[in-house]
Amino acid sequence: MATASSNTYRVPPRTSSLNPPLSPGITPARQAQLSSSSYSHHTEDPLIFEIGSRLLRAGFAGESAPRCVLEWSNEVFWCREGIVWTGGASNRDEDGRGELWRGDLRSVELGVVEDVVERGVRMAYNKYLLLDSKLKRVMIVTPPLLSTPVLTALLKSLFVHFQMPGIMLLSAPTMATLSAGTRSALVLDLGWEESTATAIYELRPVGQPRRTRRAGRLLRDFWRDLLTTSTTSTPKTPKLPNTTIDDIISRLAWCRKHNHPPIPTADDTTPIALPLPLPLPLPTGTTHLPFSALADPTEKCFFAPTTVPSSSPDHPDDDDLPLPRLVYEALRAAPVDVRAACMQRIVIVGGASQVLGLKRRVVDEVRLLVEREGWCRVGGRQSGVPPPVPPKAEEEEQVQEREKEVSYEWRVEDRGGALSPGSPRGGLEKGLQQQPAGTPRVRGLESMGAWVGASLVAGMKGRGTVELEREKFLQAVAGGGTGLPVGY
Incomplete structure (x- = not known):
């Protein structure tokens, strides 16, 4: 991955000749060959776009951060010649805080979504990227559970207004897993409209993501x-x-x-x-x-057990589950081998995840749910280990001390060697030694975000799960279809 220093540009020193100085041992012919090869490599690298309901991130492949982060609340995106679009009122908050789309598509005008996306992407090209959109393929990071009409509107706007030769679609939970340095994880994405929990195993989503309105x-x-x-x-x-x-x-x-x-x-x-x-x-x-x-x-x-008045607050609606319960239900619904890999790598991303102490609290409460309820499914056979016996009164203090030692930030791979009690993470290693060999624990793992994961994939010449060509997509949309593969 490129370092932060590679994102800055330095002015070359002035020379007396119009031609740049050659390196020792390199002939002019060799210098021209290197320049042409580097230029072709640069033009082959795709651009990375992450389009959310409130933000647009854009940048080059192989870099550690996007070049720009634009908010859809910018008044420039919603005005034309100084007049606010009347059609954009349904897509915006009561005080003008713009949202590109909402979960309830009955109040969203997809034509306005296409126009706003066109203005935002054009600003990114002209002000930050400084490239011709016709020469670059694009990778788009899509959020989980994005509705098909909204995704079709986004792709149509990019293909029509920018003449892009092709677009590759990447899953945001998979990219967040990759940027965390692992191939399997349970990704909890705290978005703006909803929060989703997705199990990723060997860089592939397993099952359907679980959602809650708590976001x-x-x-x-x-x-x-x-x-x-x-x-x-x-x-x-x-x-x-x-x-x-x-x-x-x-x-x-x-x-x-x-x-x-x-x-x-x-x-x-x-x-x-x-x-x-x-x-x-x-x-x-x-x-x-x-x-x-x-x-x-x-x-x-x-x-909280529920966010709405309820006669049975201990049994909330499926769309109103607390975050620890949402993660626990996603782990319990996964196969045994997938669960064993994901429960050790709980990745929490999204805008709301920046609240101080939220990540550690979620992981700690998921650990308590596992210790109290185990993996026994209601109405079916027992999966995994049986629920442990509740600790005795004299053991409660030891359990609390062990929970204090374990935080969200720690992540240690046990490679079979002896753990040193005198290391800086002595308290953590002491907690690991108390577990039987091979017993997975509920642990958290930091991630650098979905955009960075997509930048890694593009830098390694990886391919997206779905690749769309401009002509085929527009023909399918003109015929009344969505332009997306069957089952996407």
Whole structure:
């Protein structure tokens, strides 16, 4: 992978001749051959695009980061000659926070999606990439469970407006697994509209991804409730814009540990000032909140039994599962060999995964679910090991100490050698020694994201799972089809 220093450009030194200086031992003919070969290699490398409902990432193959990250909320994408598109109103938030699409396609105009994608990709080409779109093949990283009409609209916009010769489609969970340095993992993608858990085995998805509505949008709604209900607002108080709430979440959101004491009540007198120059007058008390209250939205959004009023909160709807339960159900539904490989590599990606302490909390609670319930499926034969016996009262302290030693960040491969108790990870290795040989554990694994994984695949001359040619795709769409292979 290219390092960060390879992304910067340096101005070459001035020379007295129009021709660049030759390296020692290289003839002019050899220099011309090297230049032509490097140029052809550069033109063969595809571009990497990651198109989400709120962001567009674009860059070159083989690099460690995208060249640009554009937000669809940019007013330039939604205006034409200074006039806001009336058709874009259904695709946007109430304060103008743009979303390229939503889960409910009844409120999405696909024609507007095509136009906005065309404007965003054109800005990426003209301002950041500085290339001719007709000479480059493109790899597109698609999110899991992306609807077919939206994907067809995206591909149609790229083929029609940019004359791309071909497009390769890559799965975001598979690319996130590859950028984590492994071939098998359980990828939990915390998106904007939904969160998905996908089992990846040998770089291939296994089964259907499981989803829940607990994602970035719901987290923002809980933060809005916190900022409005904890104040003495008046009817004339203006509503907080979504841009301000997103800024507050990125600065102040955090997550408790699973063995944290109960949530403090309102009499907690540890205030914290919001370090934001808010652009509008706020009601009295808005700029100060108890520090413990800053974790409440994350608790309610991702870990509460249910987020809607229910007569049976212990049995939530399948689309309202907490994140630990979602990961556990995805692991339990996977085959035994796939589960053994994935439970040791839980990869958490997505915008909402940046909340402080969220990754460790999810992995710790999944570990507790496995210890308490095992892998016994309801109504079927038992799969895997039986549920362990609950620890005795005198063993609870030892269990808590072992859970404190294990965090999300650690990842150690046991290659059969003896583990050194005196190493910097002595507490971790002590916990590993307490497990029987060959027993898989629930562990987390850091990933650099789906875009970096696609950059690795393109740099290694890898091929996508689906490759689309321009002429065949447009002919299929003109005939009333989707242009995608059967079963995709």
